Amino acid sequence: MLKFIIRRLLQLIPVLLGVTIIVFSLMHLTPGNPAHIIAGENAPPETVAQIEKRLGLDEPIPVQFYHFVKDAVMLDFGNSWRTSLPVTTELWPRFWVTFELAVYSMIFSIVVGMAAGIISAVRQYSWADVTVMLVALFGLSMPNFWLGLMLMQWFSINLGWLPPTGWGSPEQIILPVITLGTSGAAVIARMTRSSMLDVISQDYIRTARAKGLKERVITYRHALKNALIPIVTVIGLQFGGLLAGAVLTESVFAINGMGKLIVDRILARDFPVVQAGILVIAVVFVFINLLVDISYKFLNKRIDMD
Amino acid sequence: MKEEIILDVRDLRTSFFDDEGFEIKAVDGVSFELPKGKTLGIVGESGSGKSITALSILRLIAKNGKIAGGEILFNNRDLTKLSEKDIRSIRGNDISMIFQEPMTSLNPVYTIGKQIYEALKIHQGMDKEQGKKRIIELLELVGIPSPEQRMKQYPHELSGGMRQRVMIAMALACNPKLLIADEPTTALDVTIQAQILELINSLQEELGMSVIMITHDLGVVAETCDYVAVMYGGQVVEYQEVKELFKNPKHPYTVGLLNSMPRHDVDVDELEPIKGNVPSIKNMPKGCRFAPRCPFATELCVTELPKLDRKEDGSEVRCWIYSDKWDGDPEVKVRNEERTS
Ligand SMILES: Nc1ncnc2c1ncn2[C@@H]1O[C@H](COP(=O)(O)OP(=O)(O)OP(=O)(O)O)[C@@H](O)[C@H]1O
Numbered sequence: 001m002l003k004f005i006i007r008r009l010l011q012l013i014p015v016l017l018g019v020t021i022i023v024f025s026l027m028h029l030t031p032g033n034p035a036h037i038i039a040g041e042n043a044p045p046e047t048v049a050q051i052e053k054r055l056g057l058d059e060p061i062p063v064q065f066y067h068f069v070k071d072a073v074m075l076d077f078g079n080s081w082r083t084s085l086p087v088t089t090e091l092w093p094r095f096w097v098t099f100e101l102a103v104y105s106m107i108f109s110i111v112v113g114m115a116a117g118i119i120s121a122v123r124q125y126s127w128a129d130v131t132v133m134l135v136a137l138f139g140l141s142m143p144n145f146w147l148g149l150m151l152m153q154w155f156s157i158n159l160g161w162l163p164p165t166g167w168g169s170p171e172q173i174i175l176p177v178i179t180l181g182t183s184g185a186a187v188i189a190r191m192t193r194s195s196m197l198d199v200i201s202q203d204y205i206r207t208a209r210a211k212g213l214k215e216r217v218i219t220y221r222h223a224l225k226n227a228l229i230p231i232v233t234v235i236g237l238q239f240g241g242l243l244a245g246a247v248l249t250e251s252v253f254a255i256n257g258m259g260k261l262i263v264d265r266i267l268a269r270d271f272p273v274v275q276a277g278i279l280v281i282a283v284v285f286v287f288i289n290l291l292v293d294i295s296y297k298f299l300n301k302r303i304d305m306d
Numbered sequence: 307m308k309e310e311i312i313l314d315v316r317d318l319r320t321s322f323f324d325d326e327g328f329e330i331k332a333v334d335g336v337s338f339e340l341p342k343g344k345t346l347g348i349v350g351e352s353g354s355g356k357s358i359t360a361l362s363i364l365r366l367i368a369k370n371g372k373i374a375g376g377e378i379l380f381n382n383r384d385l386t387k388l389s390e391k392d393i394r395s396i397r398g399n400d401i402s403m404i405f406q407e408p409m410t411s412l413n414p415v416y417t418i419g420k421q422i423y424e425a426l427k428i429h430q431g432m433d434k435e436q437g438k439k440r441i442i443e444l445l446e447l448v449g450i451p452s453p454e455q456r457m458k459q460y461p462h463e464l465s466g467g468m469r470q471r472v473m474i475a476m477a478l479a480c481n482p483k484l485l486i487a488d489e490p491t492t493a494l495d496v497t498i499q500a501q502i503l504e505l506i507n508s509l510q511e512e513l514g515m516s517v518i519m520i521t522h523d524l525g526v527v528a529e530t531c532d533y534v535a536v537m538y539g540g541q542v543v544e545y546q547e548v549k550e551l552f553k554n555p556k557h558p559y560t561v562g563l564l565n566s567m568p569r570h571d572v573d574v575d576e577l578e579p580i581k582g583n584v585p586s587i588k589n590m591p592k593g594c595r596f597a598p599r600c601p602f603a604t605e606l607c608v609t610e611l612p613k614l615d616r617k618e619d620g621s622e623v624r625c626w627i628y629s630d631k632w633d634g635d636p637e638v639k640v641r642n643e644e645r646t647s
Pocket residue numbers: 322323330332350351352353354355356357358359368370371406522587
């Protein structure tokens with residue numbers, strides 16, 4: 001097991017390197033000299049040269065890349081070109097907001113999705129199953145910013161039950177989490193249903209019944225554990241999509257998270273912040289996939305360790 | 307003295323309903339008795355309803371199916387009328403079952419020890435310590451070497467024969483009164499087949515169980531069974547003591563089966579397979595189900611379904627030849643008997 005984890009960690013190095021190269025080239029592929037952007041349009045050439053020197057932009061690209069990687073490993077992304085604050089200072093609080101939003105939404109997706117999927121599978125073709133599958137189809141085909149706006153219209157503006165914007169208090173959390181978590185819940189519900197249906201018709205479920213076990217025990221102990229692998233896969237994939245969805249959700253509910261920060265700073269051409277933000281998201285994504293892989297091993301003893 | 311009957315199945319009917327609501331009568335008139343401590347063989351071609359009969363006894367048929375009629379008396383209790391809770395307390399406890407597919411009948415994500423322990427816990431309330439002792443005992447009983455290590459293994463670490471032994475150990479866990487073995491050896495190598503059959507036989511004697519042995523192989527019946535029910539198209543067509551059946555088969559289908567069975571006293575080229583095909587389950591003949599393939603079939607056979615009739619000697623046969631209504635050649639019976647004696 002430990003060997004497996006270590007090997008998977010080593011395999012991450014080229015992936016992360018690739019991501020870093022892409023993020024790094026962002027700045028150099030965008031037209032225009034960054035120093036010009038910082039100095040302003042009509043700045044004299046001396047000022048521009050001075051800024052270039054300060055940022056190390058006058059050095060050869062490979063050397064710049066080396067410095068970028070070295071600093072990034074130490075979690076040093078320099079200062080923002082807009083606010084001159086260290087990028088990490090700007091990023092961290094925003095990162096936590098987004099992280100909270102993503103984690104709560106994920107929990108919502110998993111709990112609601114799996115519960116609905118299990119009910120659907122156990123009562124295949126019942127009205128409960130039909131309802132769940134209809135709602136899931138609806139949840140899946142609805143763009144999440146639109147769902148967010150609808151929820152806000154109903155629960156905040158028409159009914160006045162929940163605050164329309166912000167993040168922090170339990171009331172503020174509900175609408176964004178539903179907005180962001182619904183499509184994930186729908187995907188997970190559908191996968192849970194089909195995976196459970198597949199498992200329920202297996203011979204070993206009949207064996208479990210022949211032993212005299214209760215239906216509940218059969219569903220949760222014998223069926224669910226076998227059905228879990230494809231479910232965990234979609235959960236892992238959902239998390240990636242979630243980070244993208246968070247950007248839109250943050251915009252709709254005016255939440256000061258990382259998504260909003262990145263969008264704002266792209267418009268403002270504040271490259272250090274954008275780079276750091278994207279890099280953080282990529283690293284989180286890669287590690288979540290690793291966690292998914294590791295959980296496979298725990299779930300399924302049949303997969304060889306190598 | 308009349309023997310005590312542990313299982314008495316009377317006119318069992320089990321149907322499935324397909325997506326269009328069409329009724330599929332998978333079992334449509336199955337009757338047999340099993341005296342206590344004896345072995346009953348159920349033989350028949352693939353699709354004749356053997357497994358569904360067995361699954362009906364434990365009420366394990368798929369969701370789209372149901373027992374449509376008849377009774378299943380186990381120690382004089384009708385299993386078809388029990389509540390879900392009561393039938394659960396019988397499954398794996400009084401009546402156990404071994405399945406046709408040892409490779410897929412064990413849960414891949416739990417150790418075999420844990421899977422056996424489940425039955426011990428729910429039916430006998432054993433704790434982990436007692437359970438472990440009993441599991442080791444059971445694995446030894448079914449001939450699995452080094453049981454202490456084996457019980458910690460997962461199904462994929464075991465061969466097919468070993469898995470079937472585990473299934474048997476699991477079935478025996480709570481000392482069942484009746485063991486249903488549904489083609490326990492078809493999926494296994496020939497050498498392993500003999501071992502497993504021998505194991506079931508010796509365990510039966512040791513533990514005094516009654517056994518239902520489902521098979522499509524008359525050789526297995528000859529070796530292991532006391533009674534036999536022959537199935538065709540979802541129905542029992544003949545029920546006999548084994549010795550009588552081989553000496554004096556009554557139903558033309560049974561005769562056909564015996565003639566197509568390889569024997570040491572007959573050359574292989576003289577074997578006569580039964581002509582024609584098994585009727586489709588969705589398109590069963592109106593009269594006797596075997597009529598389209600039966601060399602003796604008459605107008606009566608084609609139009610009217612014969613009943614399973616009990617003879618004085620306790621045997622039962624579903625064939626017009628043996629009734630007063632028989633409209634064909636009266637000599638036919640004699641020919642049946644001559645061929646095989
Ligand atoms: N869930 C189901 N839905 C519809 N039809 C079914 C279902 N299960 C079984 N059947 C039908 O019932 C019939 C009897 O099946 P059964 O499994 O009892 O045959 P069998 O005698 O055990 O054959 P084999 O020797 O191949 O095991 C078959 O024609 C099968 O197609």
